[in-house]
Amino acid sequence: MPRLSADYSLCQGHGRCYQLAPEVFDADEDGHTVLKVEDVPSDLVDKAELGVENCPELALKLER
Amino acid sequence: MTGTSTAPVSDLAKSFTLFSPEYQQDPAPFYARLRSECPIAHSEQAGGFWMISRYEDQRYILQHPEIYSSKTLILGSKLSDEIGLGPDIPIMYDPPVHGKYRKIIISALSKANVERYEQLAIDTARRLIDDMVAAGEVNFTTAFATPFPTTIFCAVMGIPVADLDRFVGWKEEFNRLGLSHDKEVAAEVNRRVFGEMADYFSHLIQQRRADEAAGLVADPQSDLVGVLMHGQYDNERPLTDKELINYCILVFKGGMDTVTNVLGMTFYHLASDLNLRNQLLTDPELIPSAIEEFLRYEPVITGLREVVAEDAIGGVTFKPGDIVMLLNIAGARDPEQFEAPDTIDLQRTPNRHLAFGAGPHRCLGSHLARMELTVALREIHARMPNYRLDDRFPHRFRLGYLRGVEDLHLIIGQ
Numbered sequence: 001m002p003r004l005s006a007d008y009s010l011c012q013g014h015g016r017c018y019q020l021a022p023e024v025f026d027a028d029e030d031g032h033t034v035l036k037v038e039d040v041p042s043d044l045v046d047k048a049e050l051g052v053e054n055c056p057e058l059a060l061k062l063e064r
Numbered sequence: 065m066t067g068t069s070t071a072p073v074s075d076l077a078k079s080f081t082l083f084s085p086e087y088q089q090d091p092a093p094f095y096a097r098l099r100s101e102c103p104i105a106h107s108e109q110a111g112g113f114w115m116i117s118r119y120e121d122q123r124y125i126l127q128h129p130e131i132y133s134s135k136t137l138i139l140g141s142k143l144s145d146e147i148g149l150g151p152d153i154p155i156m157y158d159p160p161v162h163g164k165y166r167k168i169i170i171s172a173l174s175k176a177n178v179e180r181y182e183q184l185a186i187d188t189a190r191r192l193i194d195d196m197v198a199a200g201e202v203n204f205t206t207a208f209a210t211p212f213p214t215t216i217f218c219a220v221m222g223i224p225v226a227d228l229d230r231f232v233g234w235k236e237e238f239n240r241l242g243l244s245h246d247k248e249v250a251a252e253v254n255r256r257v258f259g260e261m262a263d264y265f266s267h268l269i270q271q272r273r274a275d276e277a278a279g280l281v282a283d284p285q286s287d288l289v290g291v292l293m294h295g296q297y298d299n300e301r302p303l304t305d306k307e308l309i310n311y312c313i314l315v316f317k318g319g320m321d322t323v324t325n326v327l328g329m330t331f332y333h334l335a336s337d338l339n340l341r342n343q344l345l346t347d348p349e350l351i352p353s354a355i356e357e358f359l360r361y362e363p364v365i366t367g368l369r370e371v372v373a374e375d376a377i378g379g380v381t382f383k384p385g386d387i388v389m390l391l392n393i394a395g396a397r398d399p400e401q402f403e404a405p406d407t408i409d410l411q412r413t414p415n416r417h418l419a420f421g422a423g424p425h426r427c428l429g430s431h432l433a434r435m436e437l438t439v440a441l442r443e444i445h446a447r448m449p450n451y452r453l454d455d456r457f458p459h460r461f462r463l464g465y466l467r468g469v470e471d472l473h474l475i476i477g478q
Contacts, residue, residue, distance in 0.1 A: 012422065027176065031431065
């Protein structure tokens, strides 16, 4: 299963991931990313990818 | 190409400022030459500064505050320190102090929290749109782009809406001359504008304390002034009155005018290109992605950093004390980052634009701005679908630190 990870030292709370893919990403109280899944099931891979590729900080990674 | 000069672009750069008349309408052709021919250029104006035009270099600078400090944000004025309030909180501080100030309001401006203002945004938008439809011909800047976000700003901040005109007046004075590179002119204007604002917020805070003591305030932290009054710096102490006033003035600078200018540029493009407008009419689901694309295509803010440790980018060495200016519009049109960068593609993905910055200073108001822009685009296209540029008026743009269109005249209707 593709593995999703976040570098929390880079996340600045832009919120692009949880806006585009709320099925995969959530926000903590300050608006920083929270991963709802780490092992991404096949039906959510496209959504996870959408969040990853739109992060302005390059804080997210999806390893297939 | 600009068509006006065949001089090496590095020579043109020497005389560049954000206020140079030749770049006010559209800096993009000059910026494209800089990006491809001289991506780290140098201007000799306003004390001298480096001009950074590649996207990757801009993100690198924004993500490295230990090398590129925010202690200098504009070239002319000392901003709030013109009246002895110190550097603007939190924006002119670097980590770790910056984060301790920022932490106080970050949660109040989260995506979840700004949704509390969505109904006010919808009601405000509908009222203003009804007036525009009735008028038939409008100056969109004064009829919508200014009153819409500033009305919401008052509620978010906790300022009586009756005082809105005073804030708009301060905003206009600050924008006209407070950002000038002429230090004396900027200092004089800013001492007056910020002095009046400091008095205003000082009274507002005293009144709020009195009201709270009298039990008249149901939820003291329901707006940003209240959040700041009750917030703790680093969980150890409340802000001093001087810090409170400084922080309120900074929120004003960030919140009063930015969305106004994004709306102006966005509706200029929508009204000039009916194909774009029709895409939104056909498929309103495109609006969130369209907003990101307009933010990318016309990022309104140009920022600076001051070098505090020697570093090199692209073979150019920067020394402590050097100023780097991030030409946001140049980065936004960088073909290394964005496919077909000069095309407005409302479905663009990926879209890692830096309109809200990057690194620890990511715009705190970005979620509020997105909510306002979403409501504006949704309501205008639902209730006022037919609009076009009124060609009887010239459309004048400004570059500056905050890009925008001066007056956007539209004809509403068929």
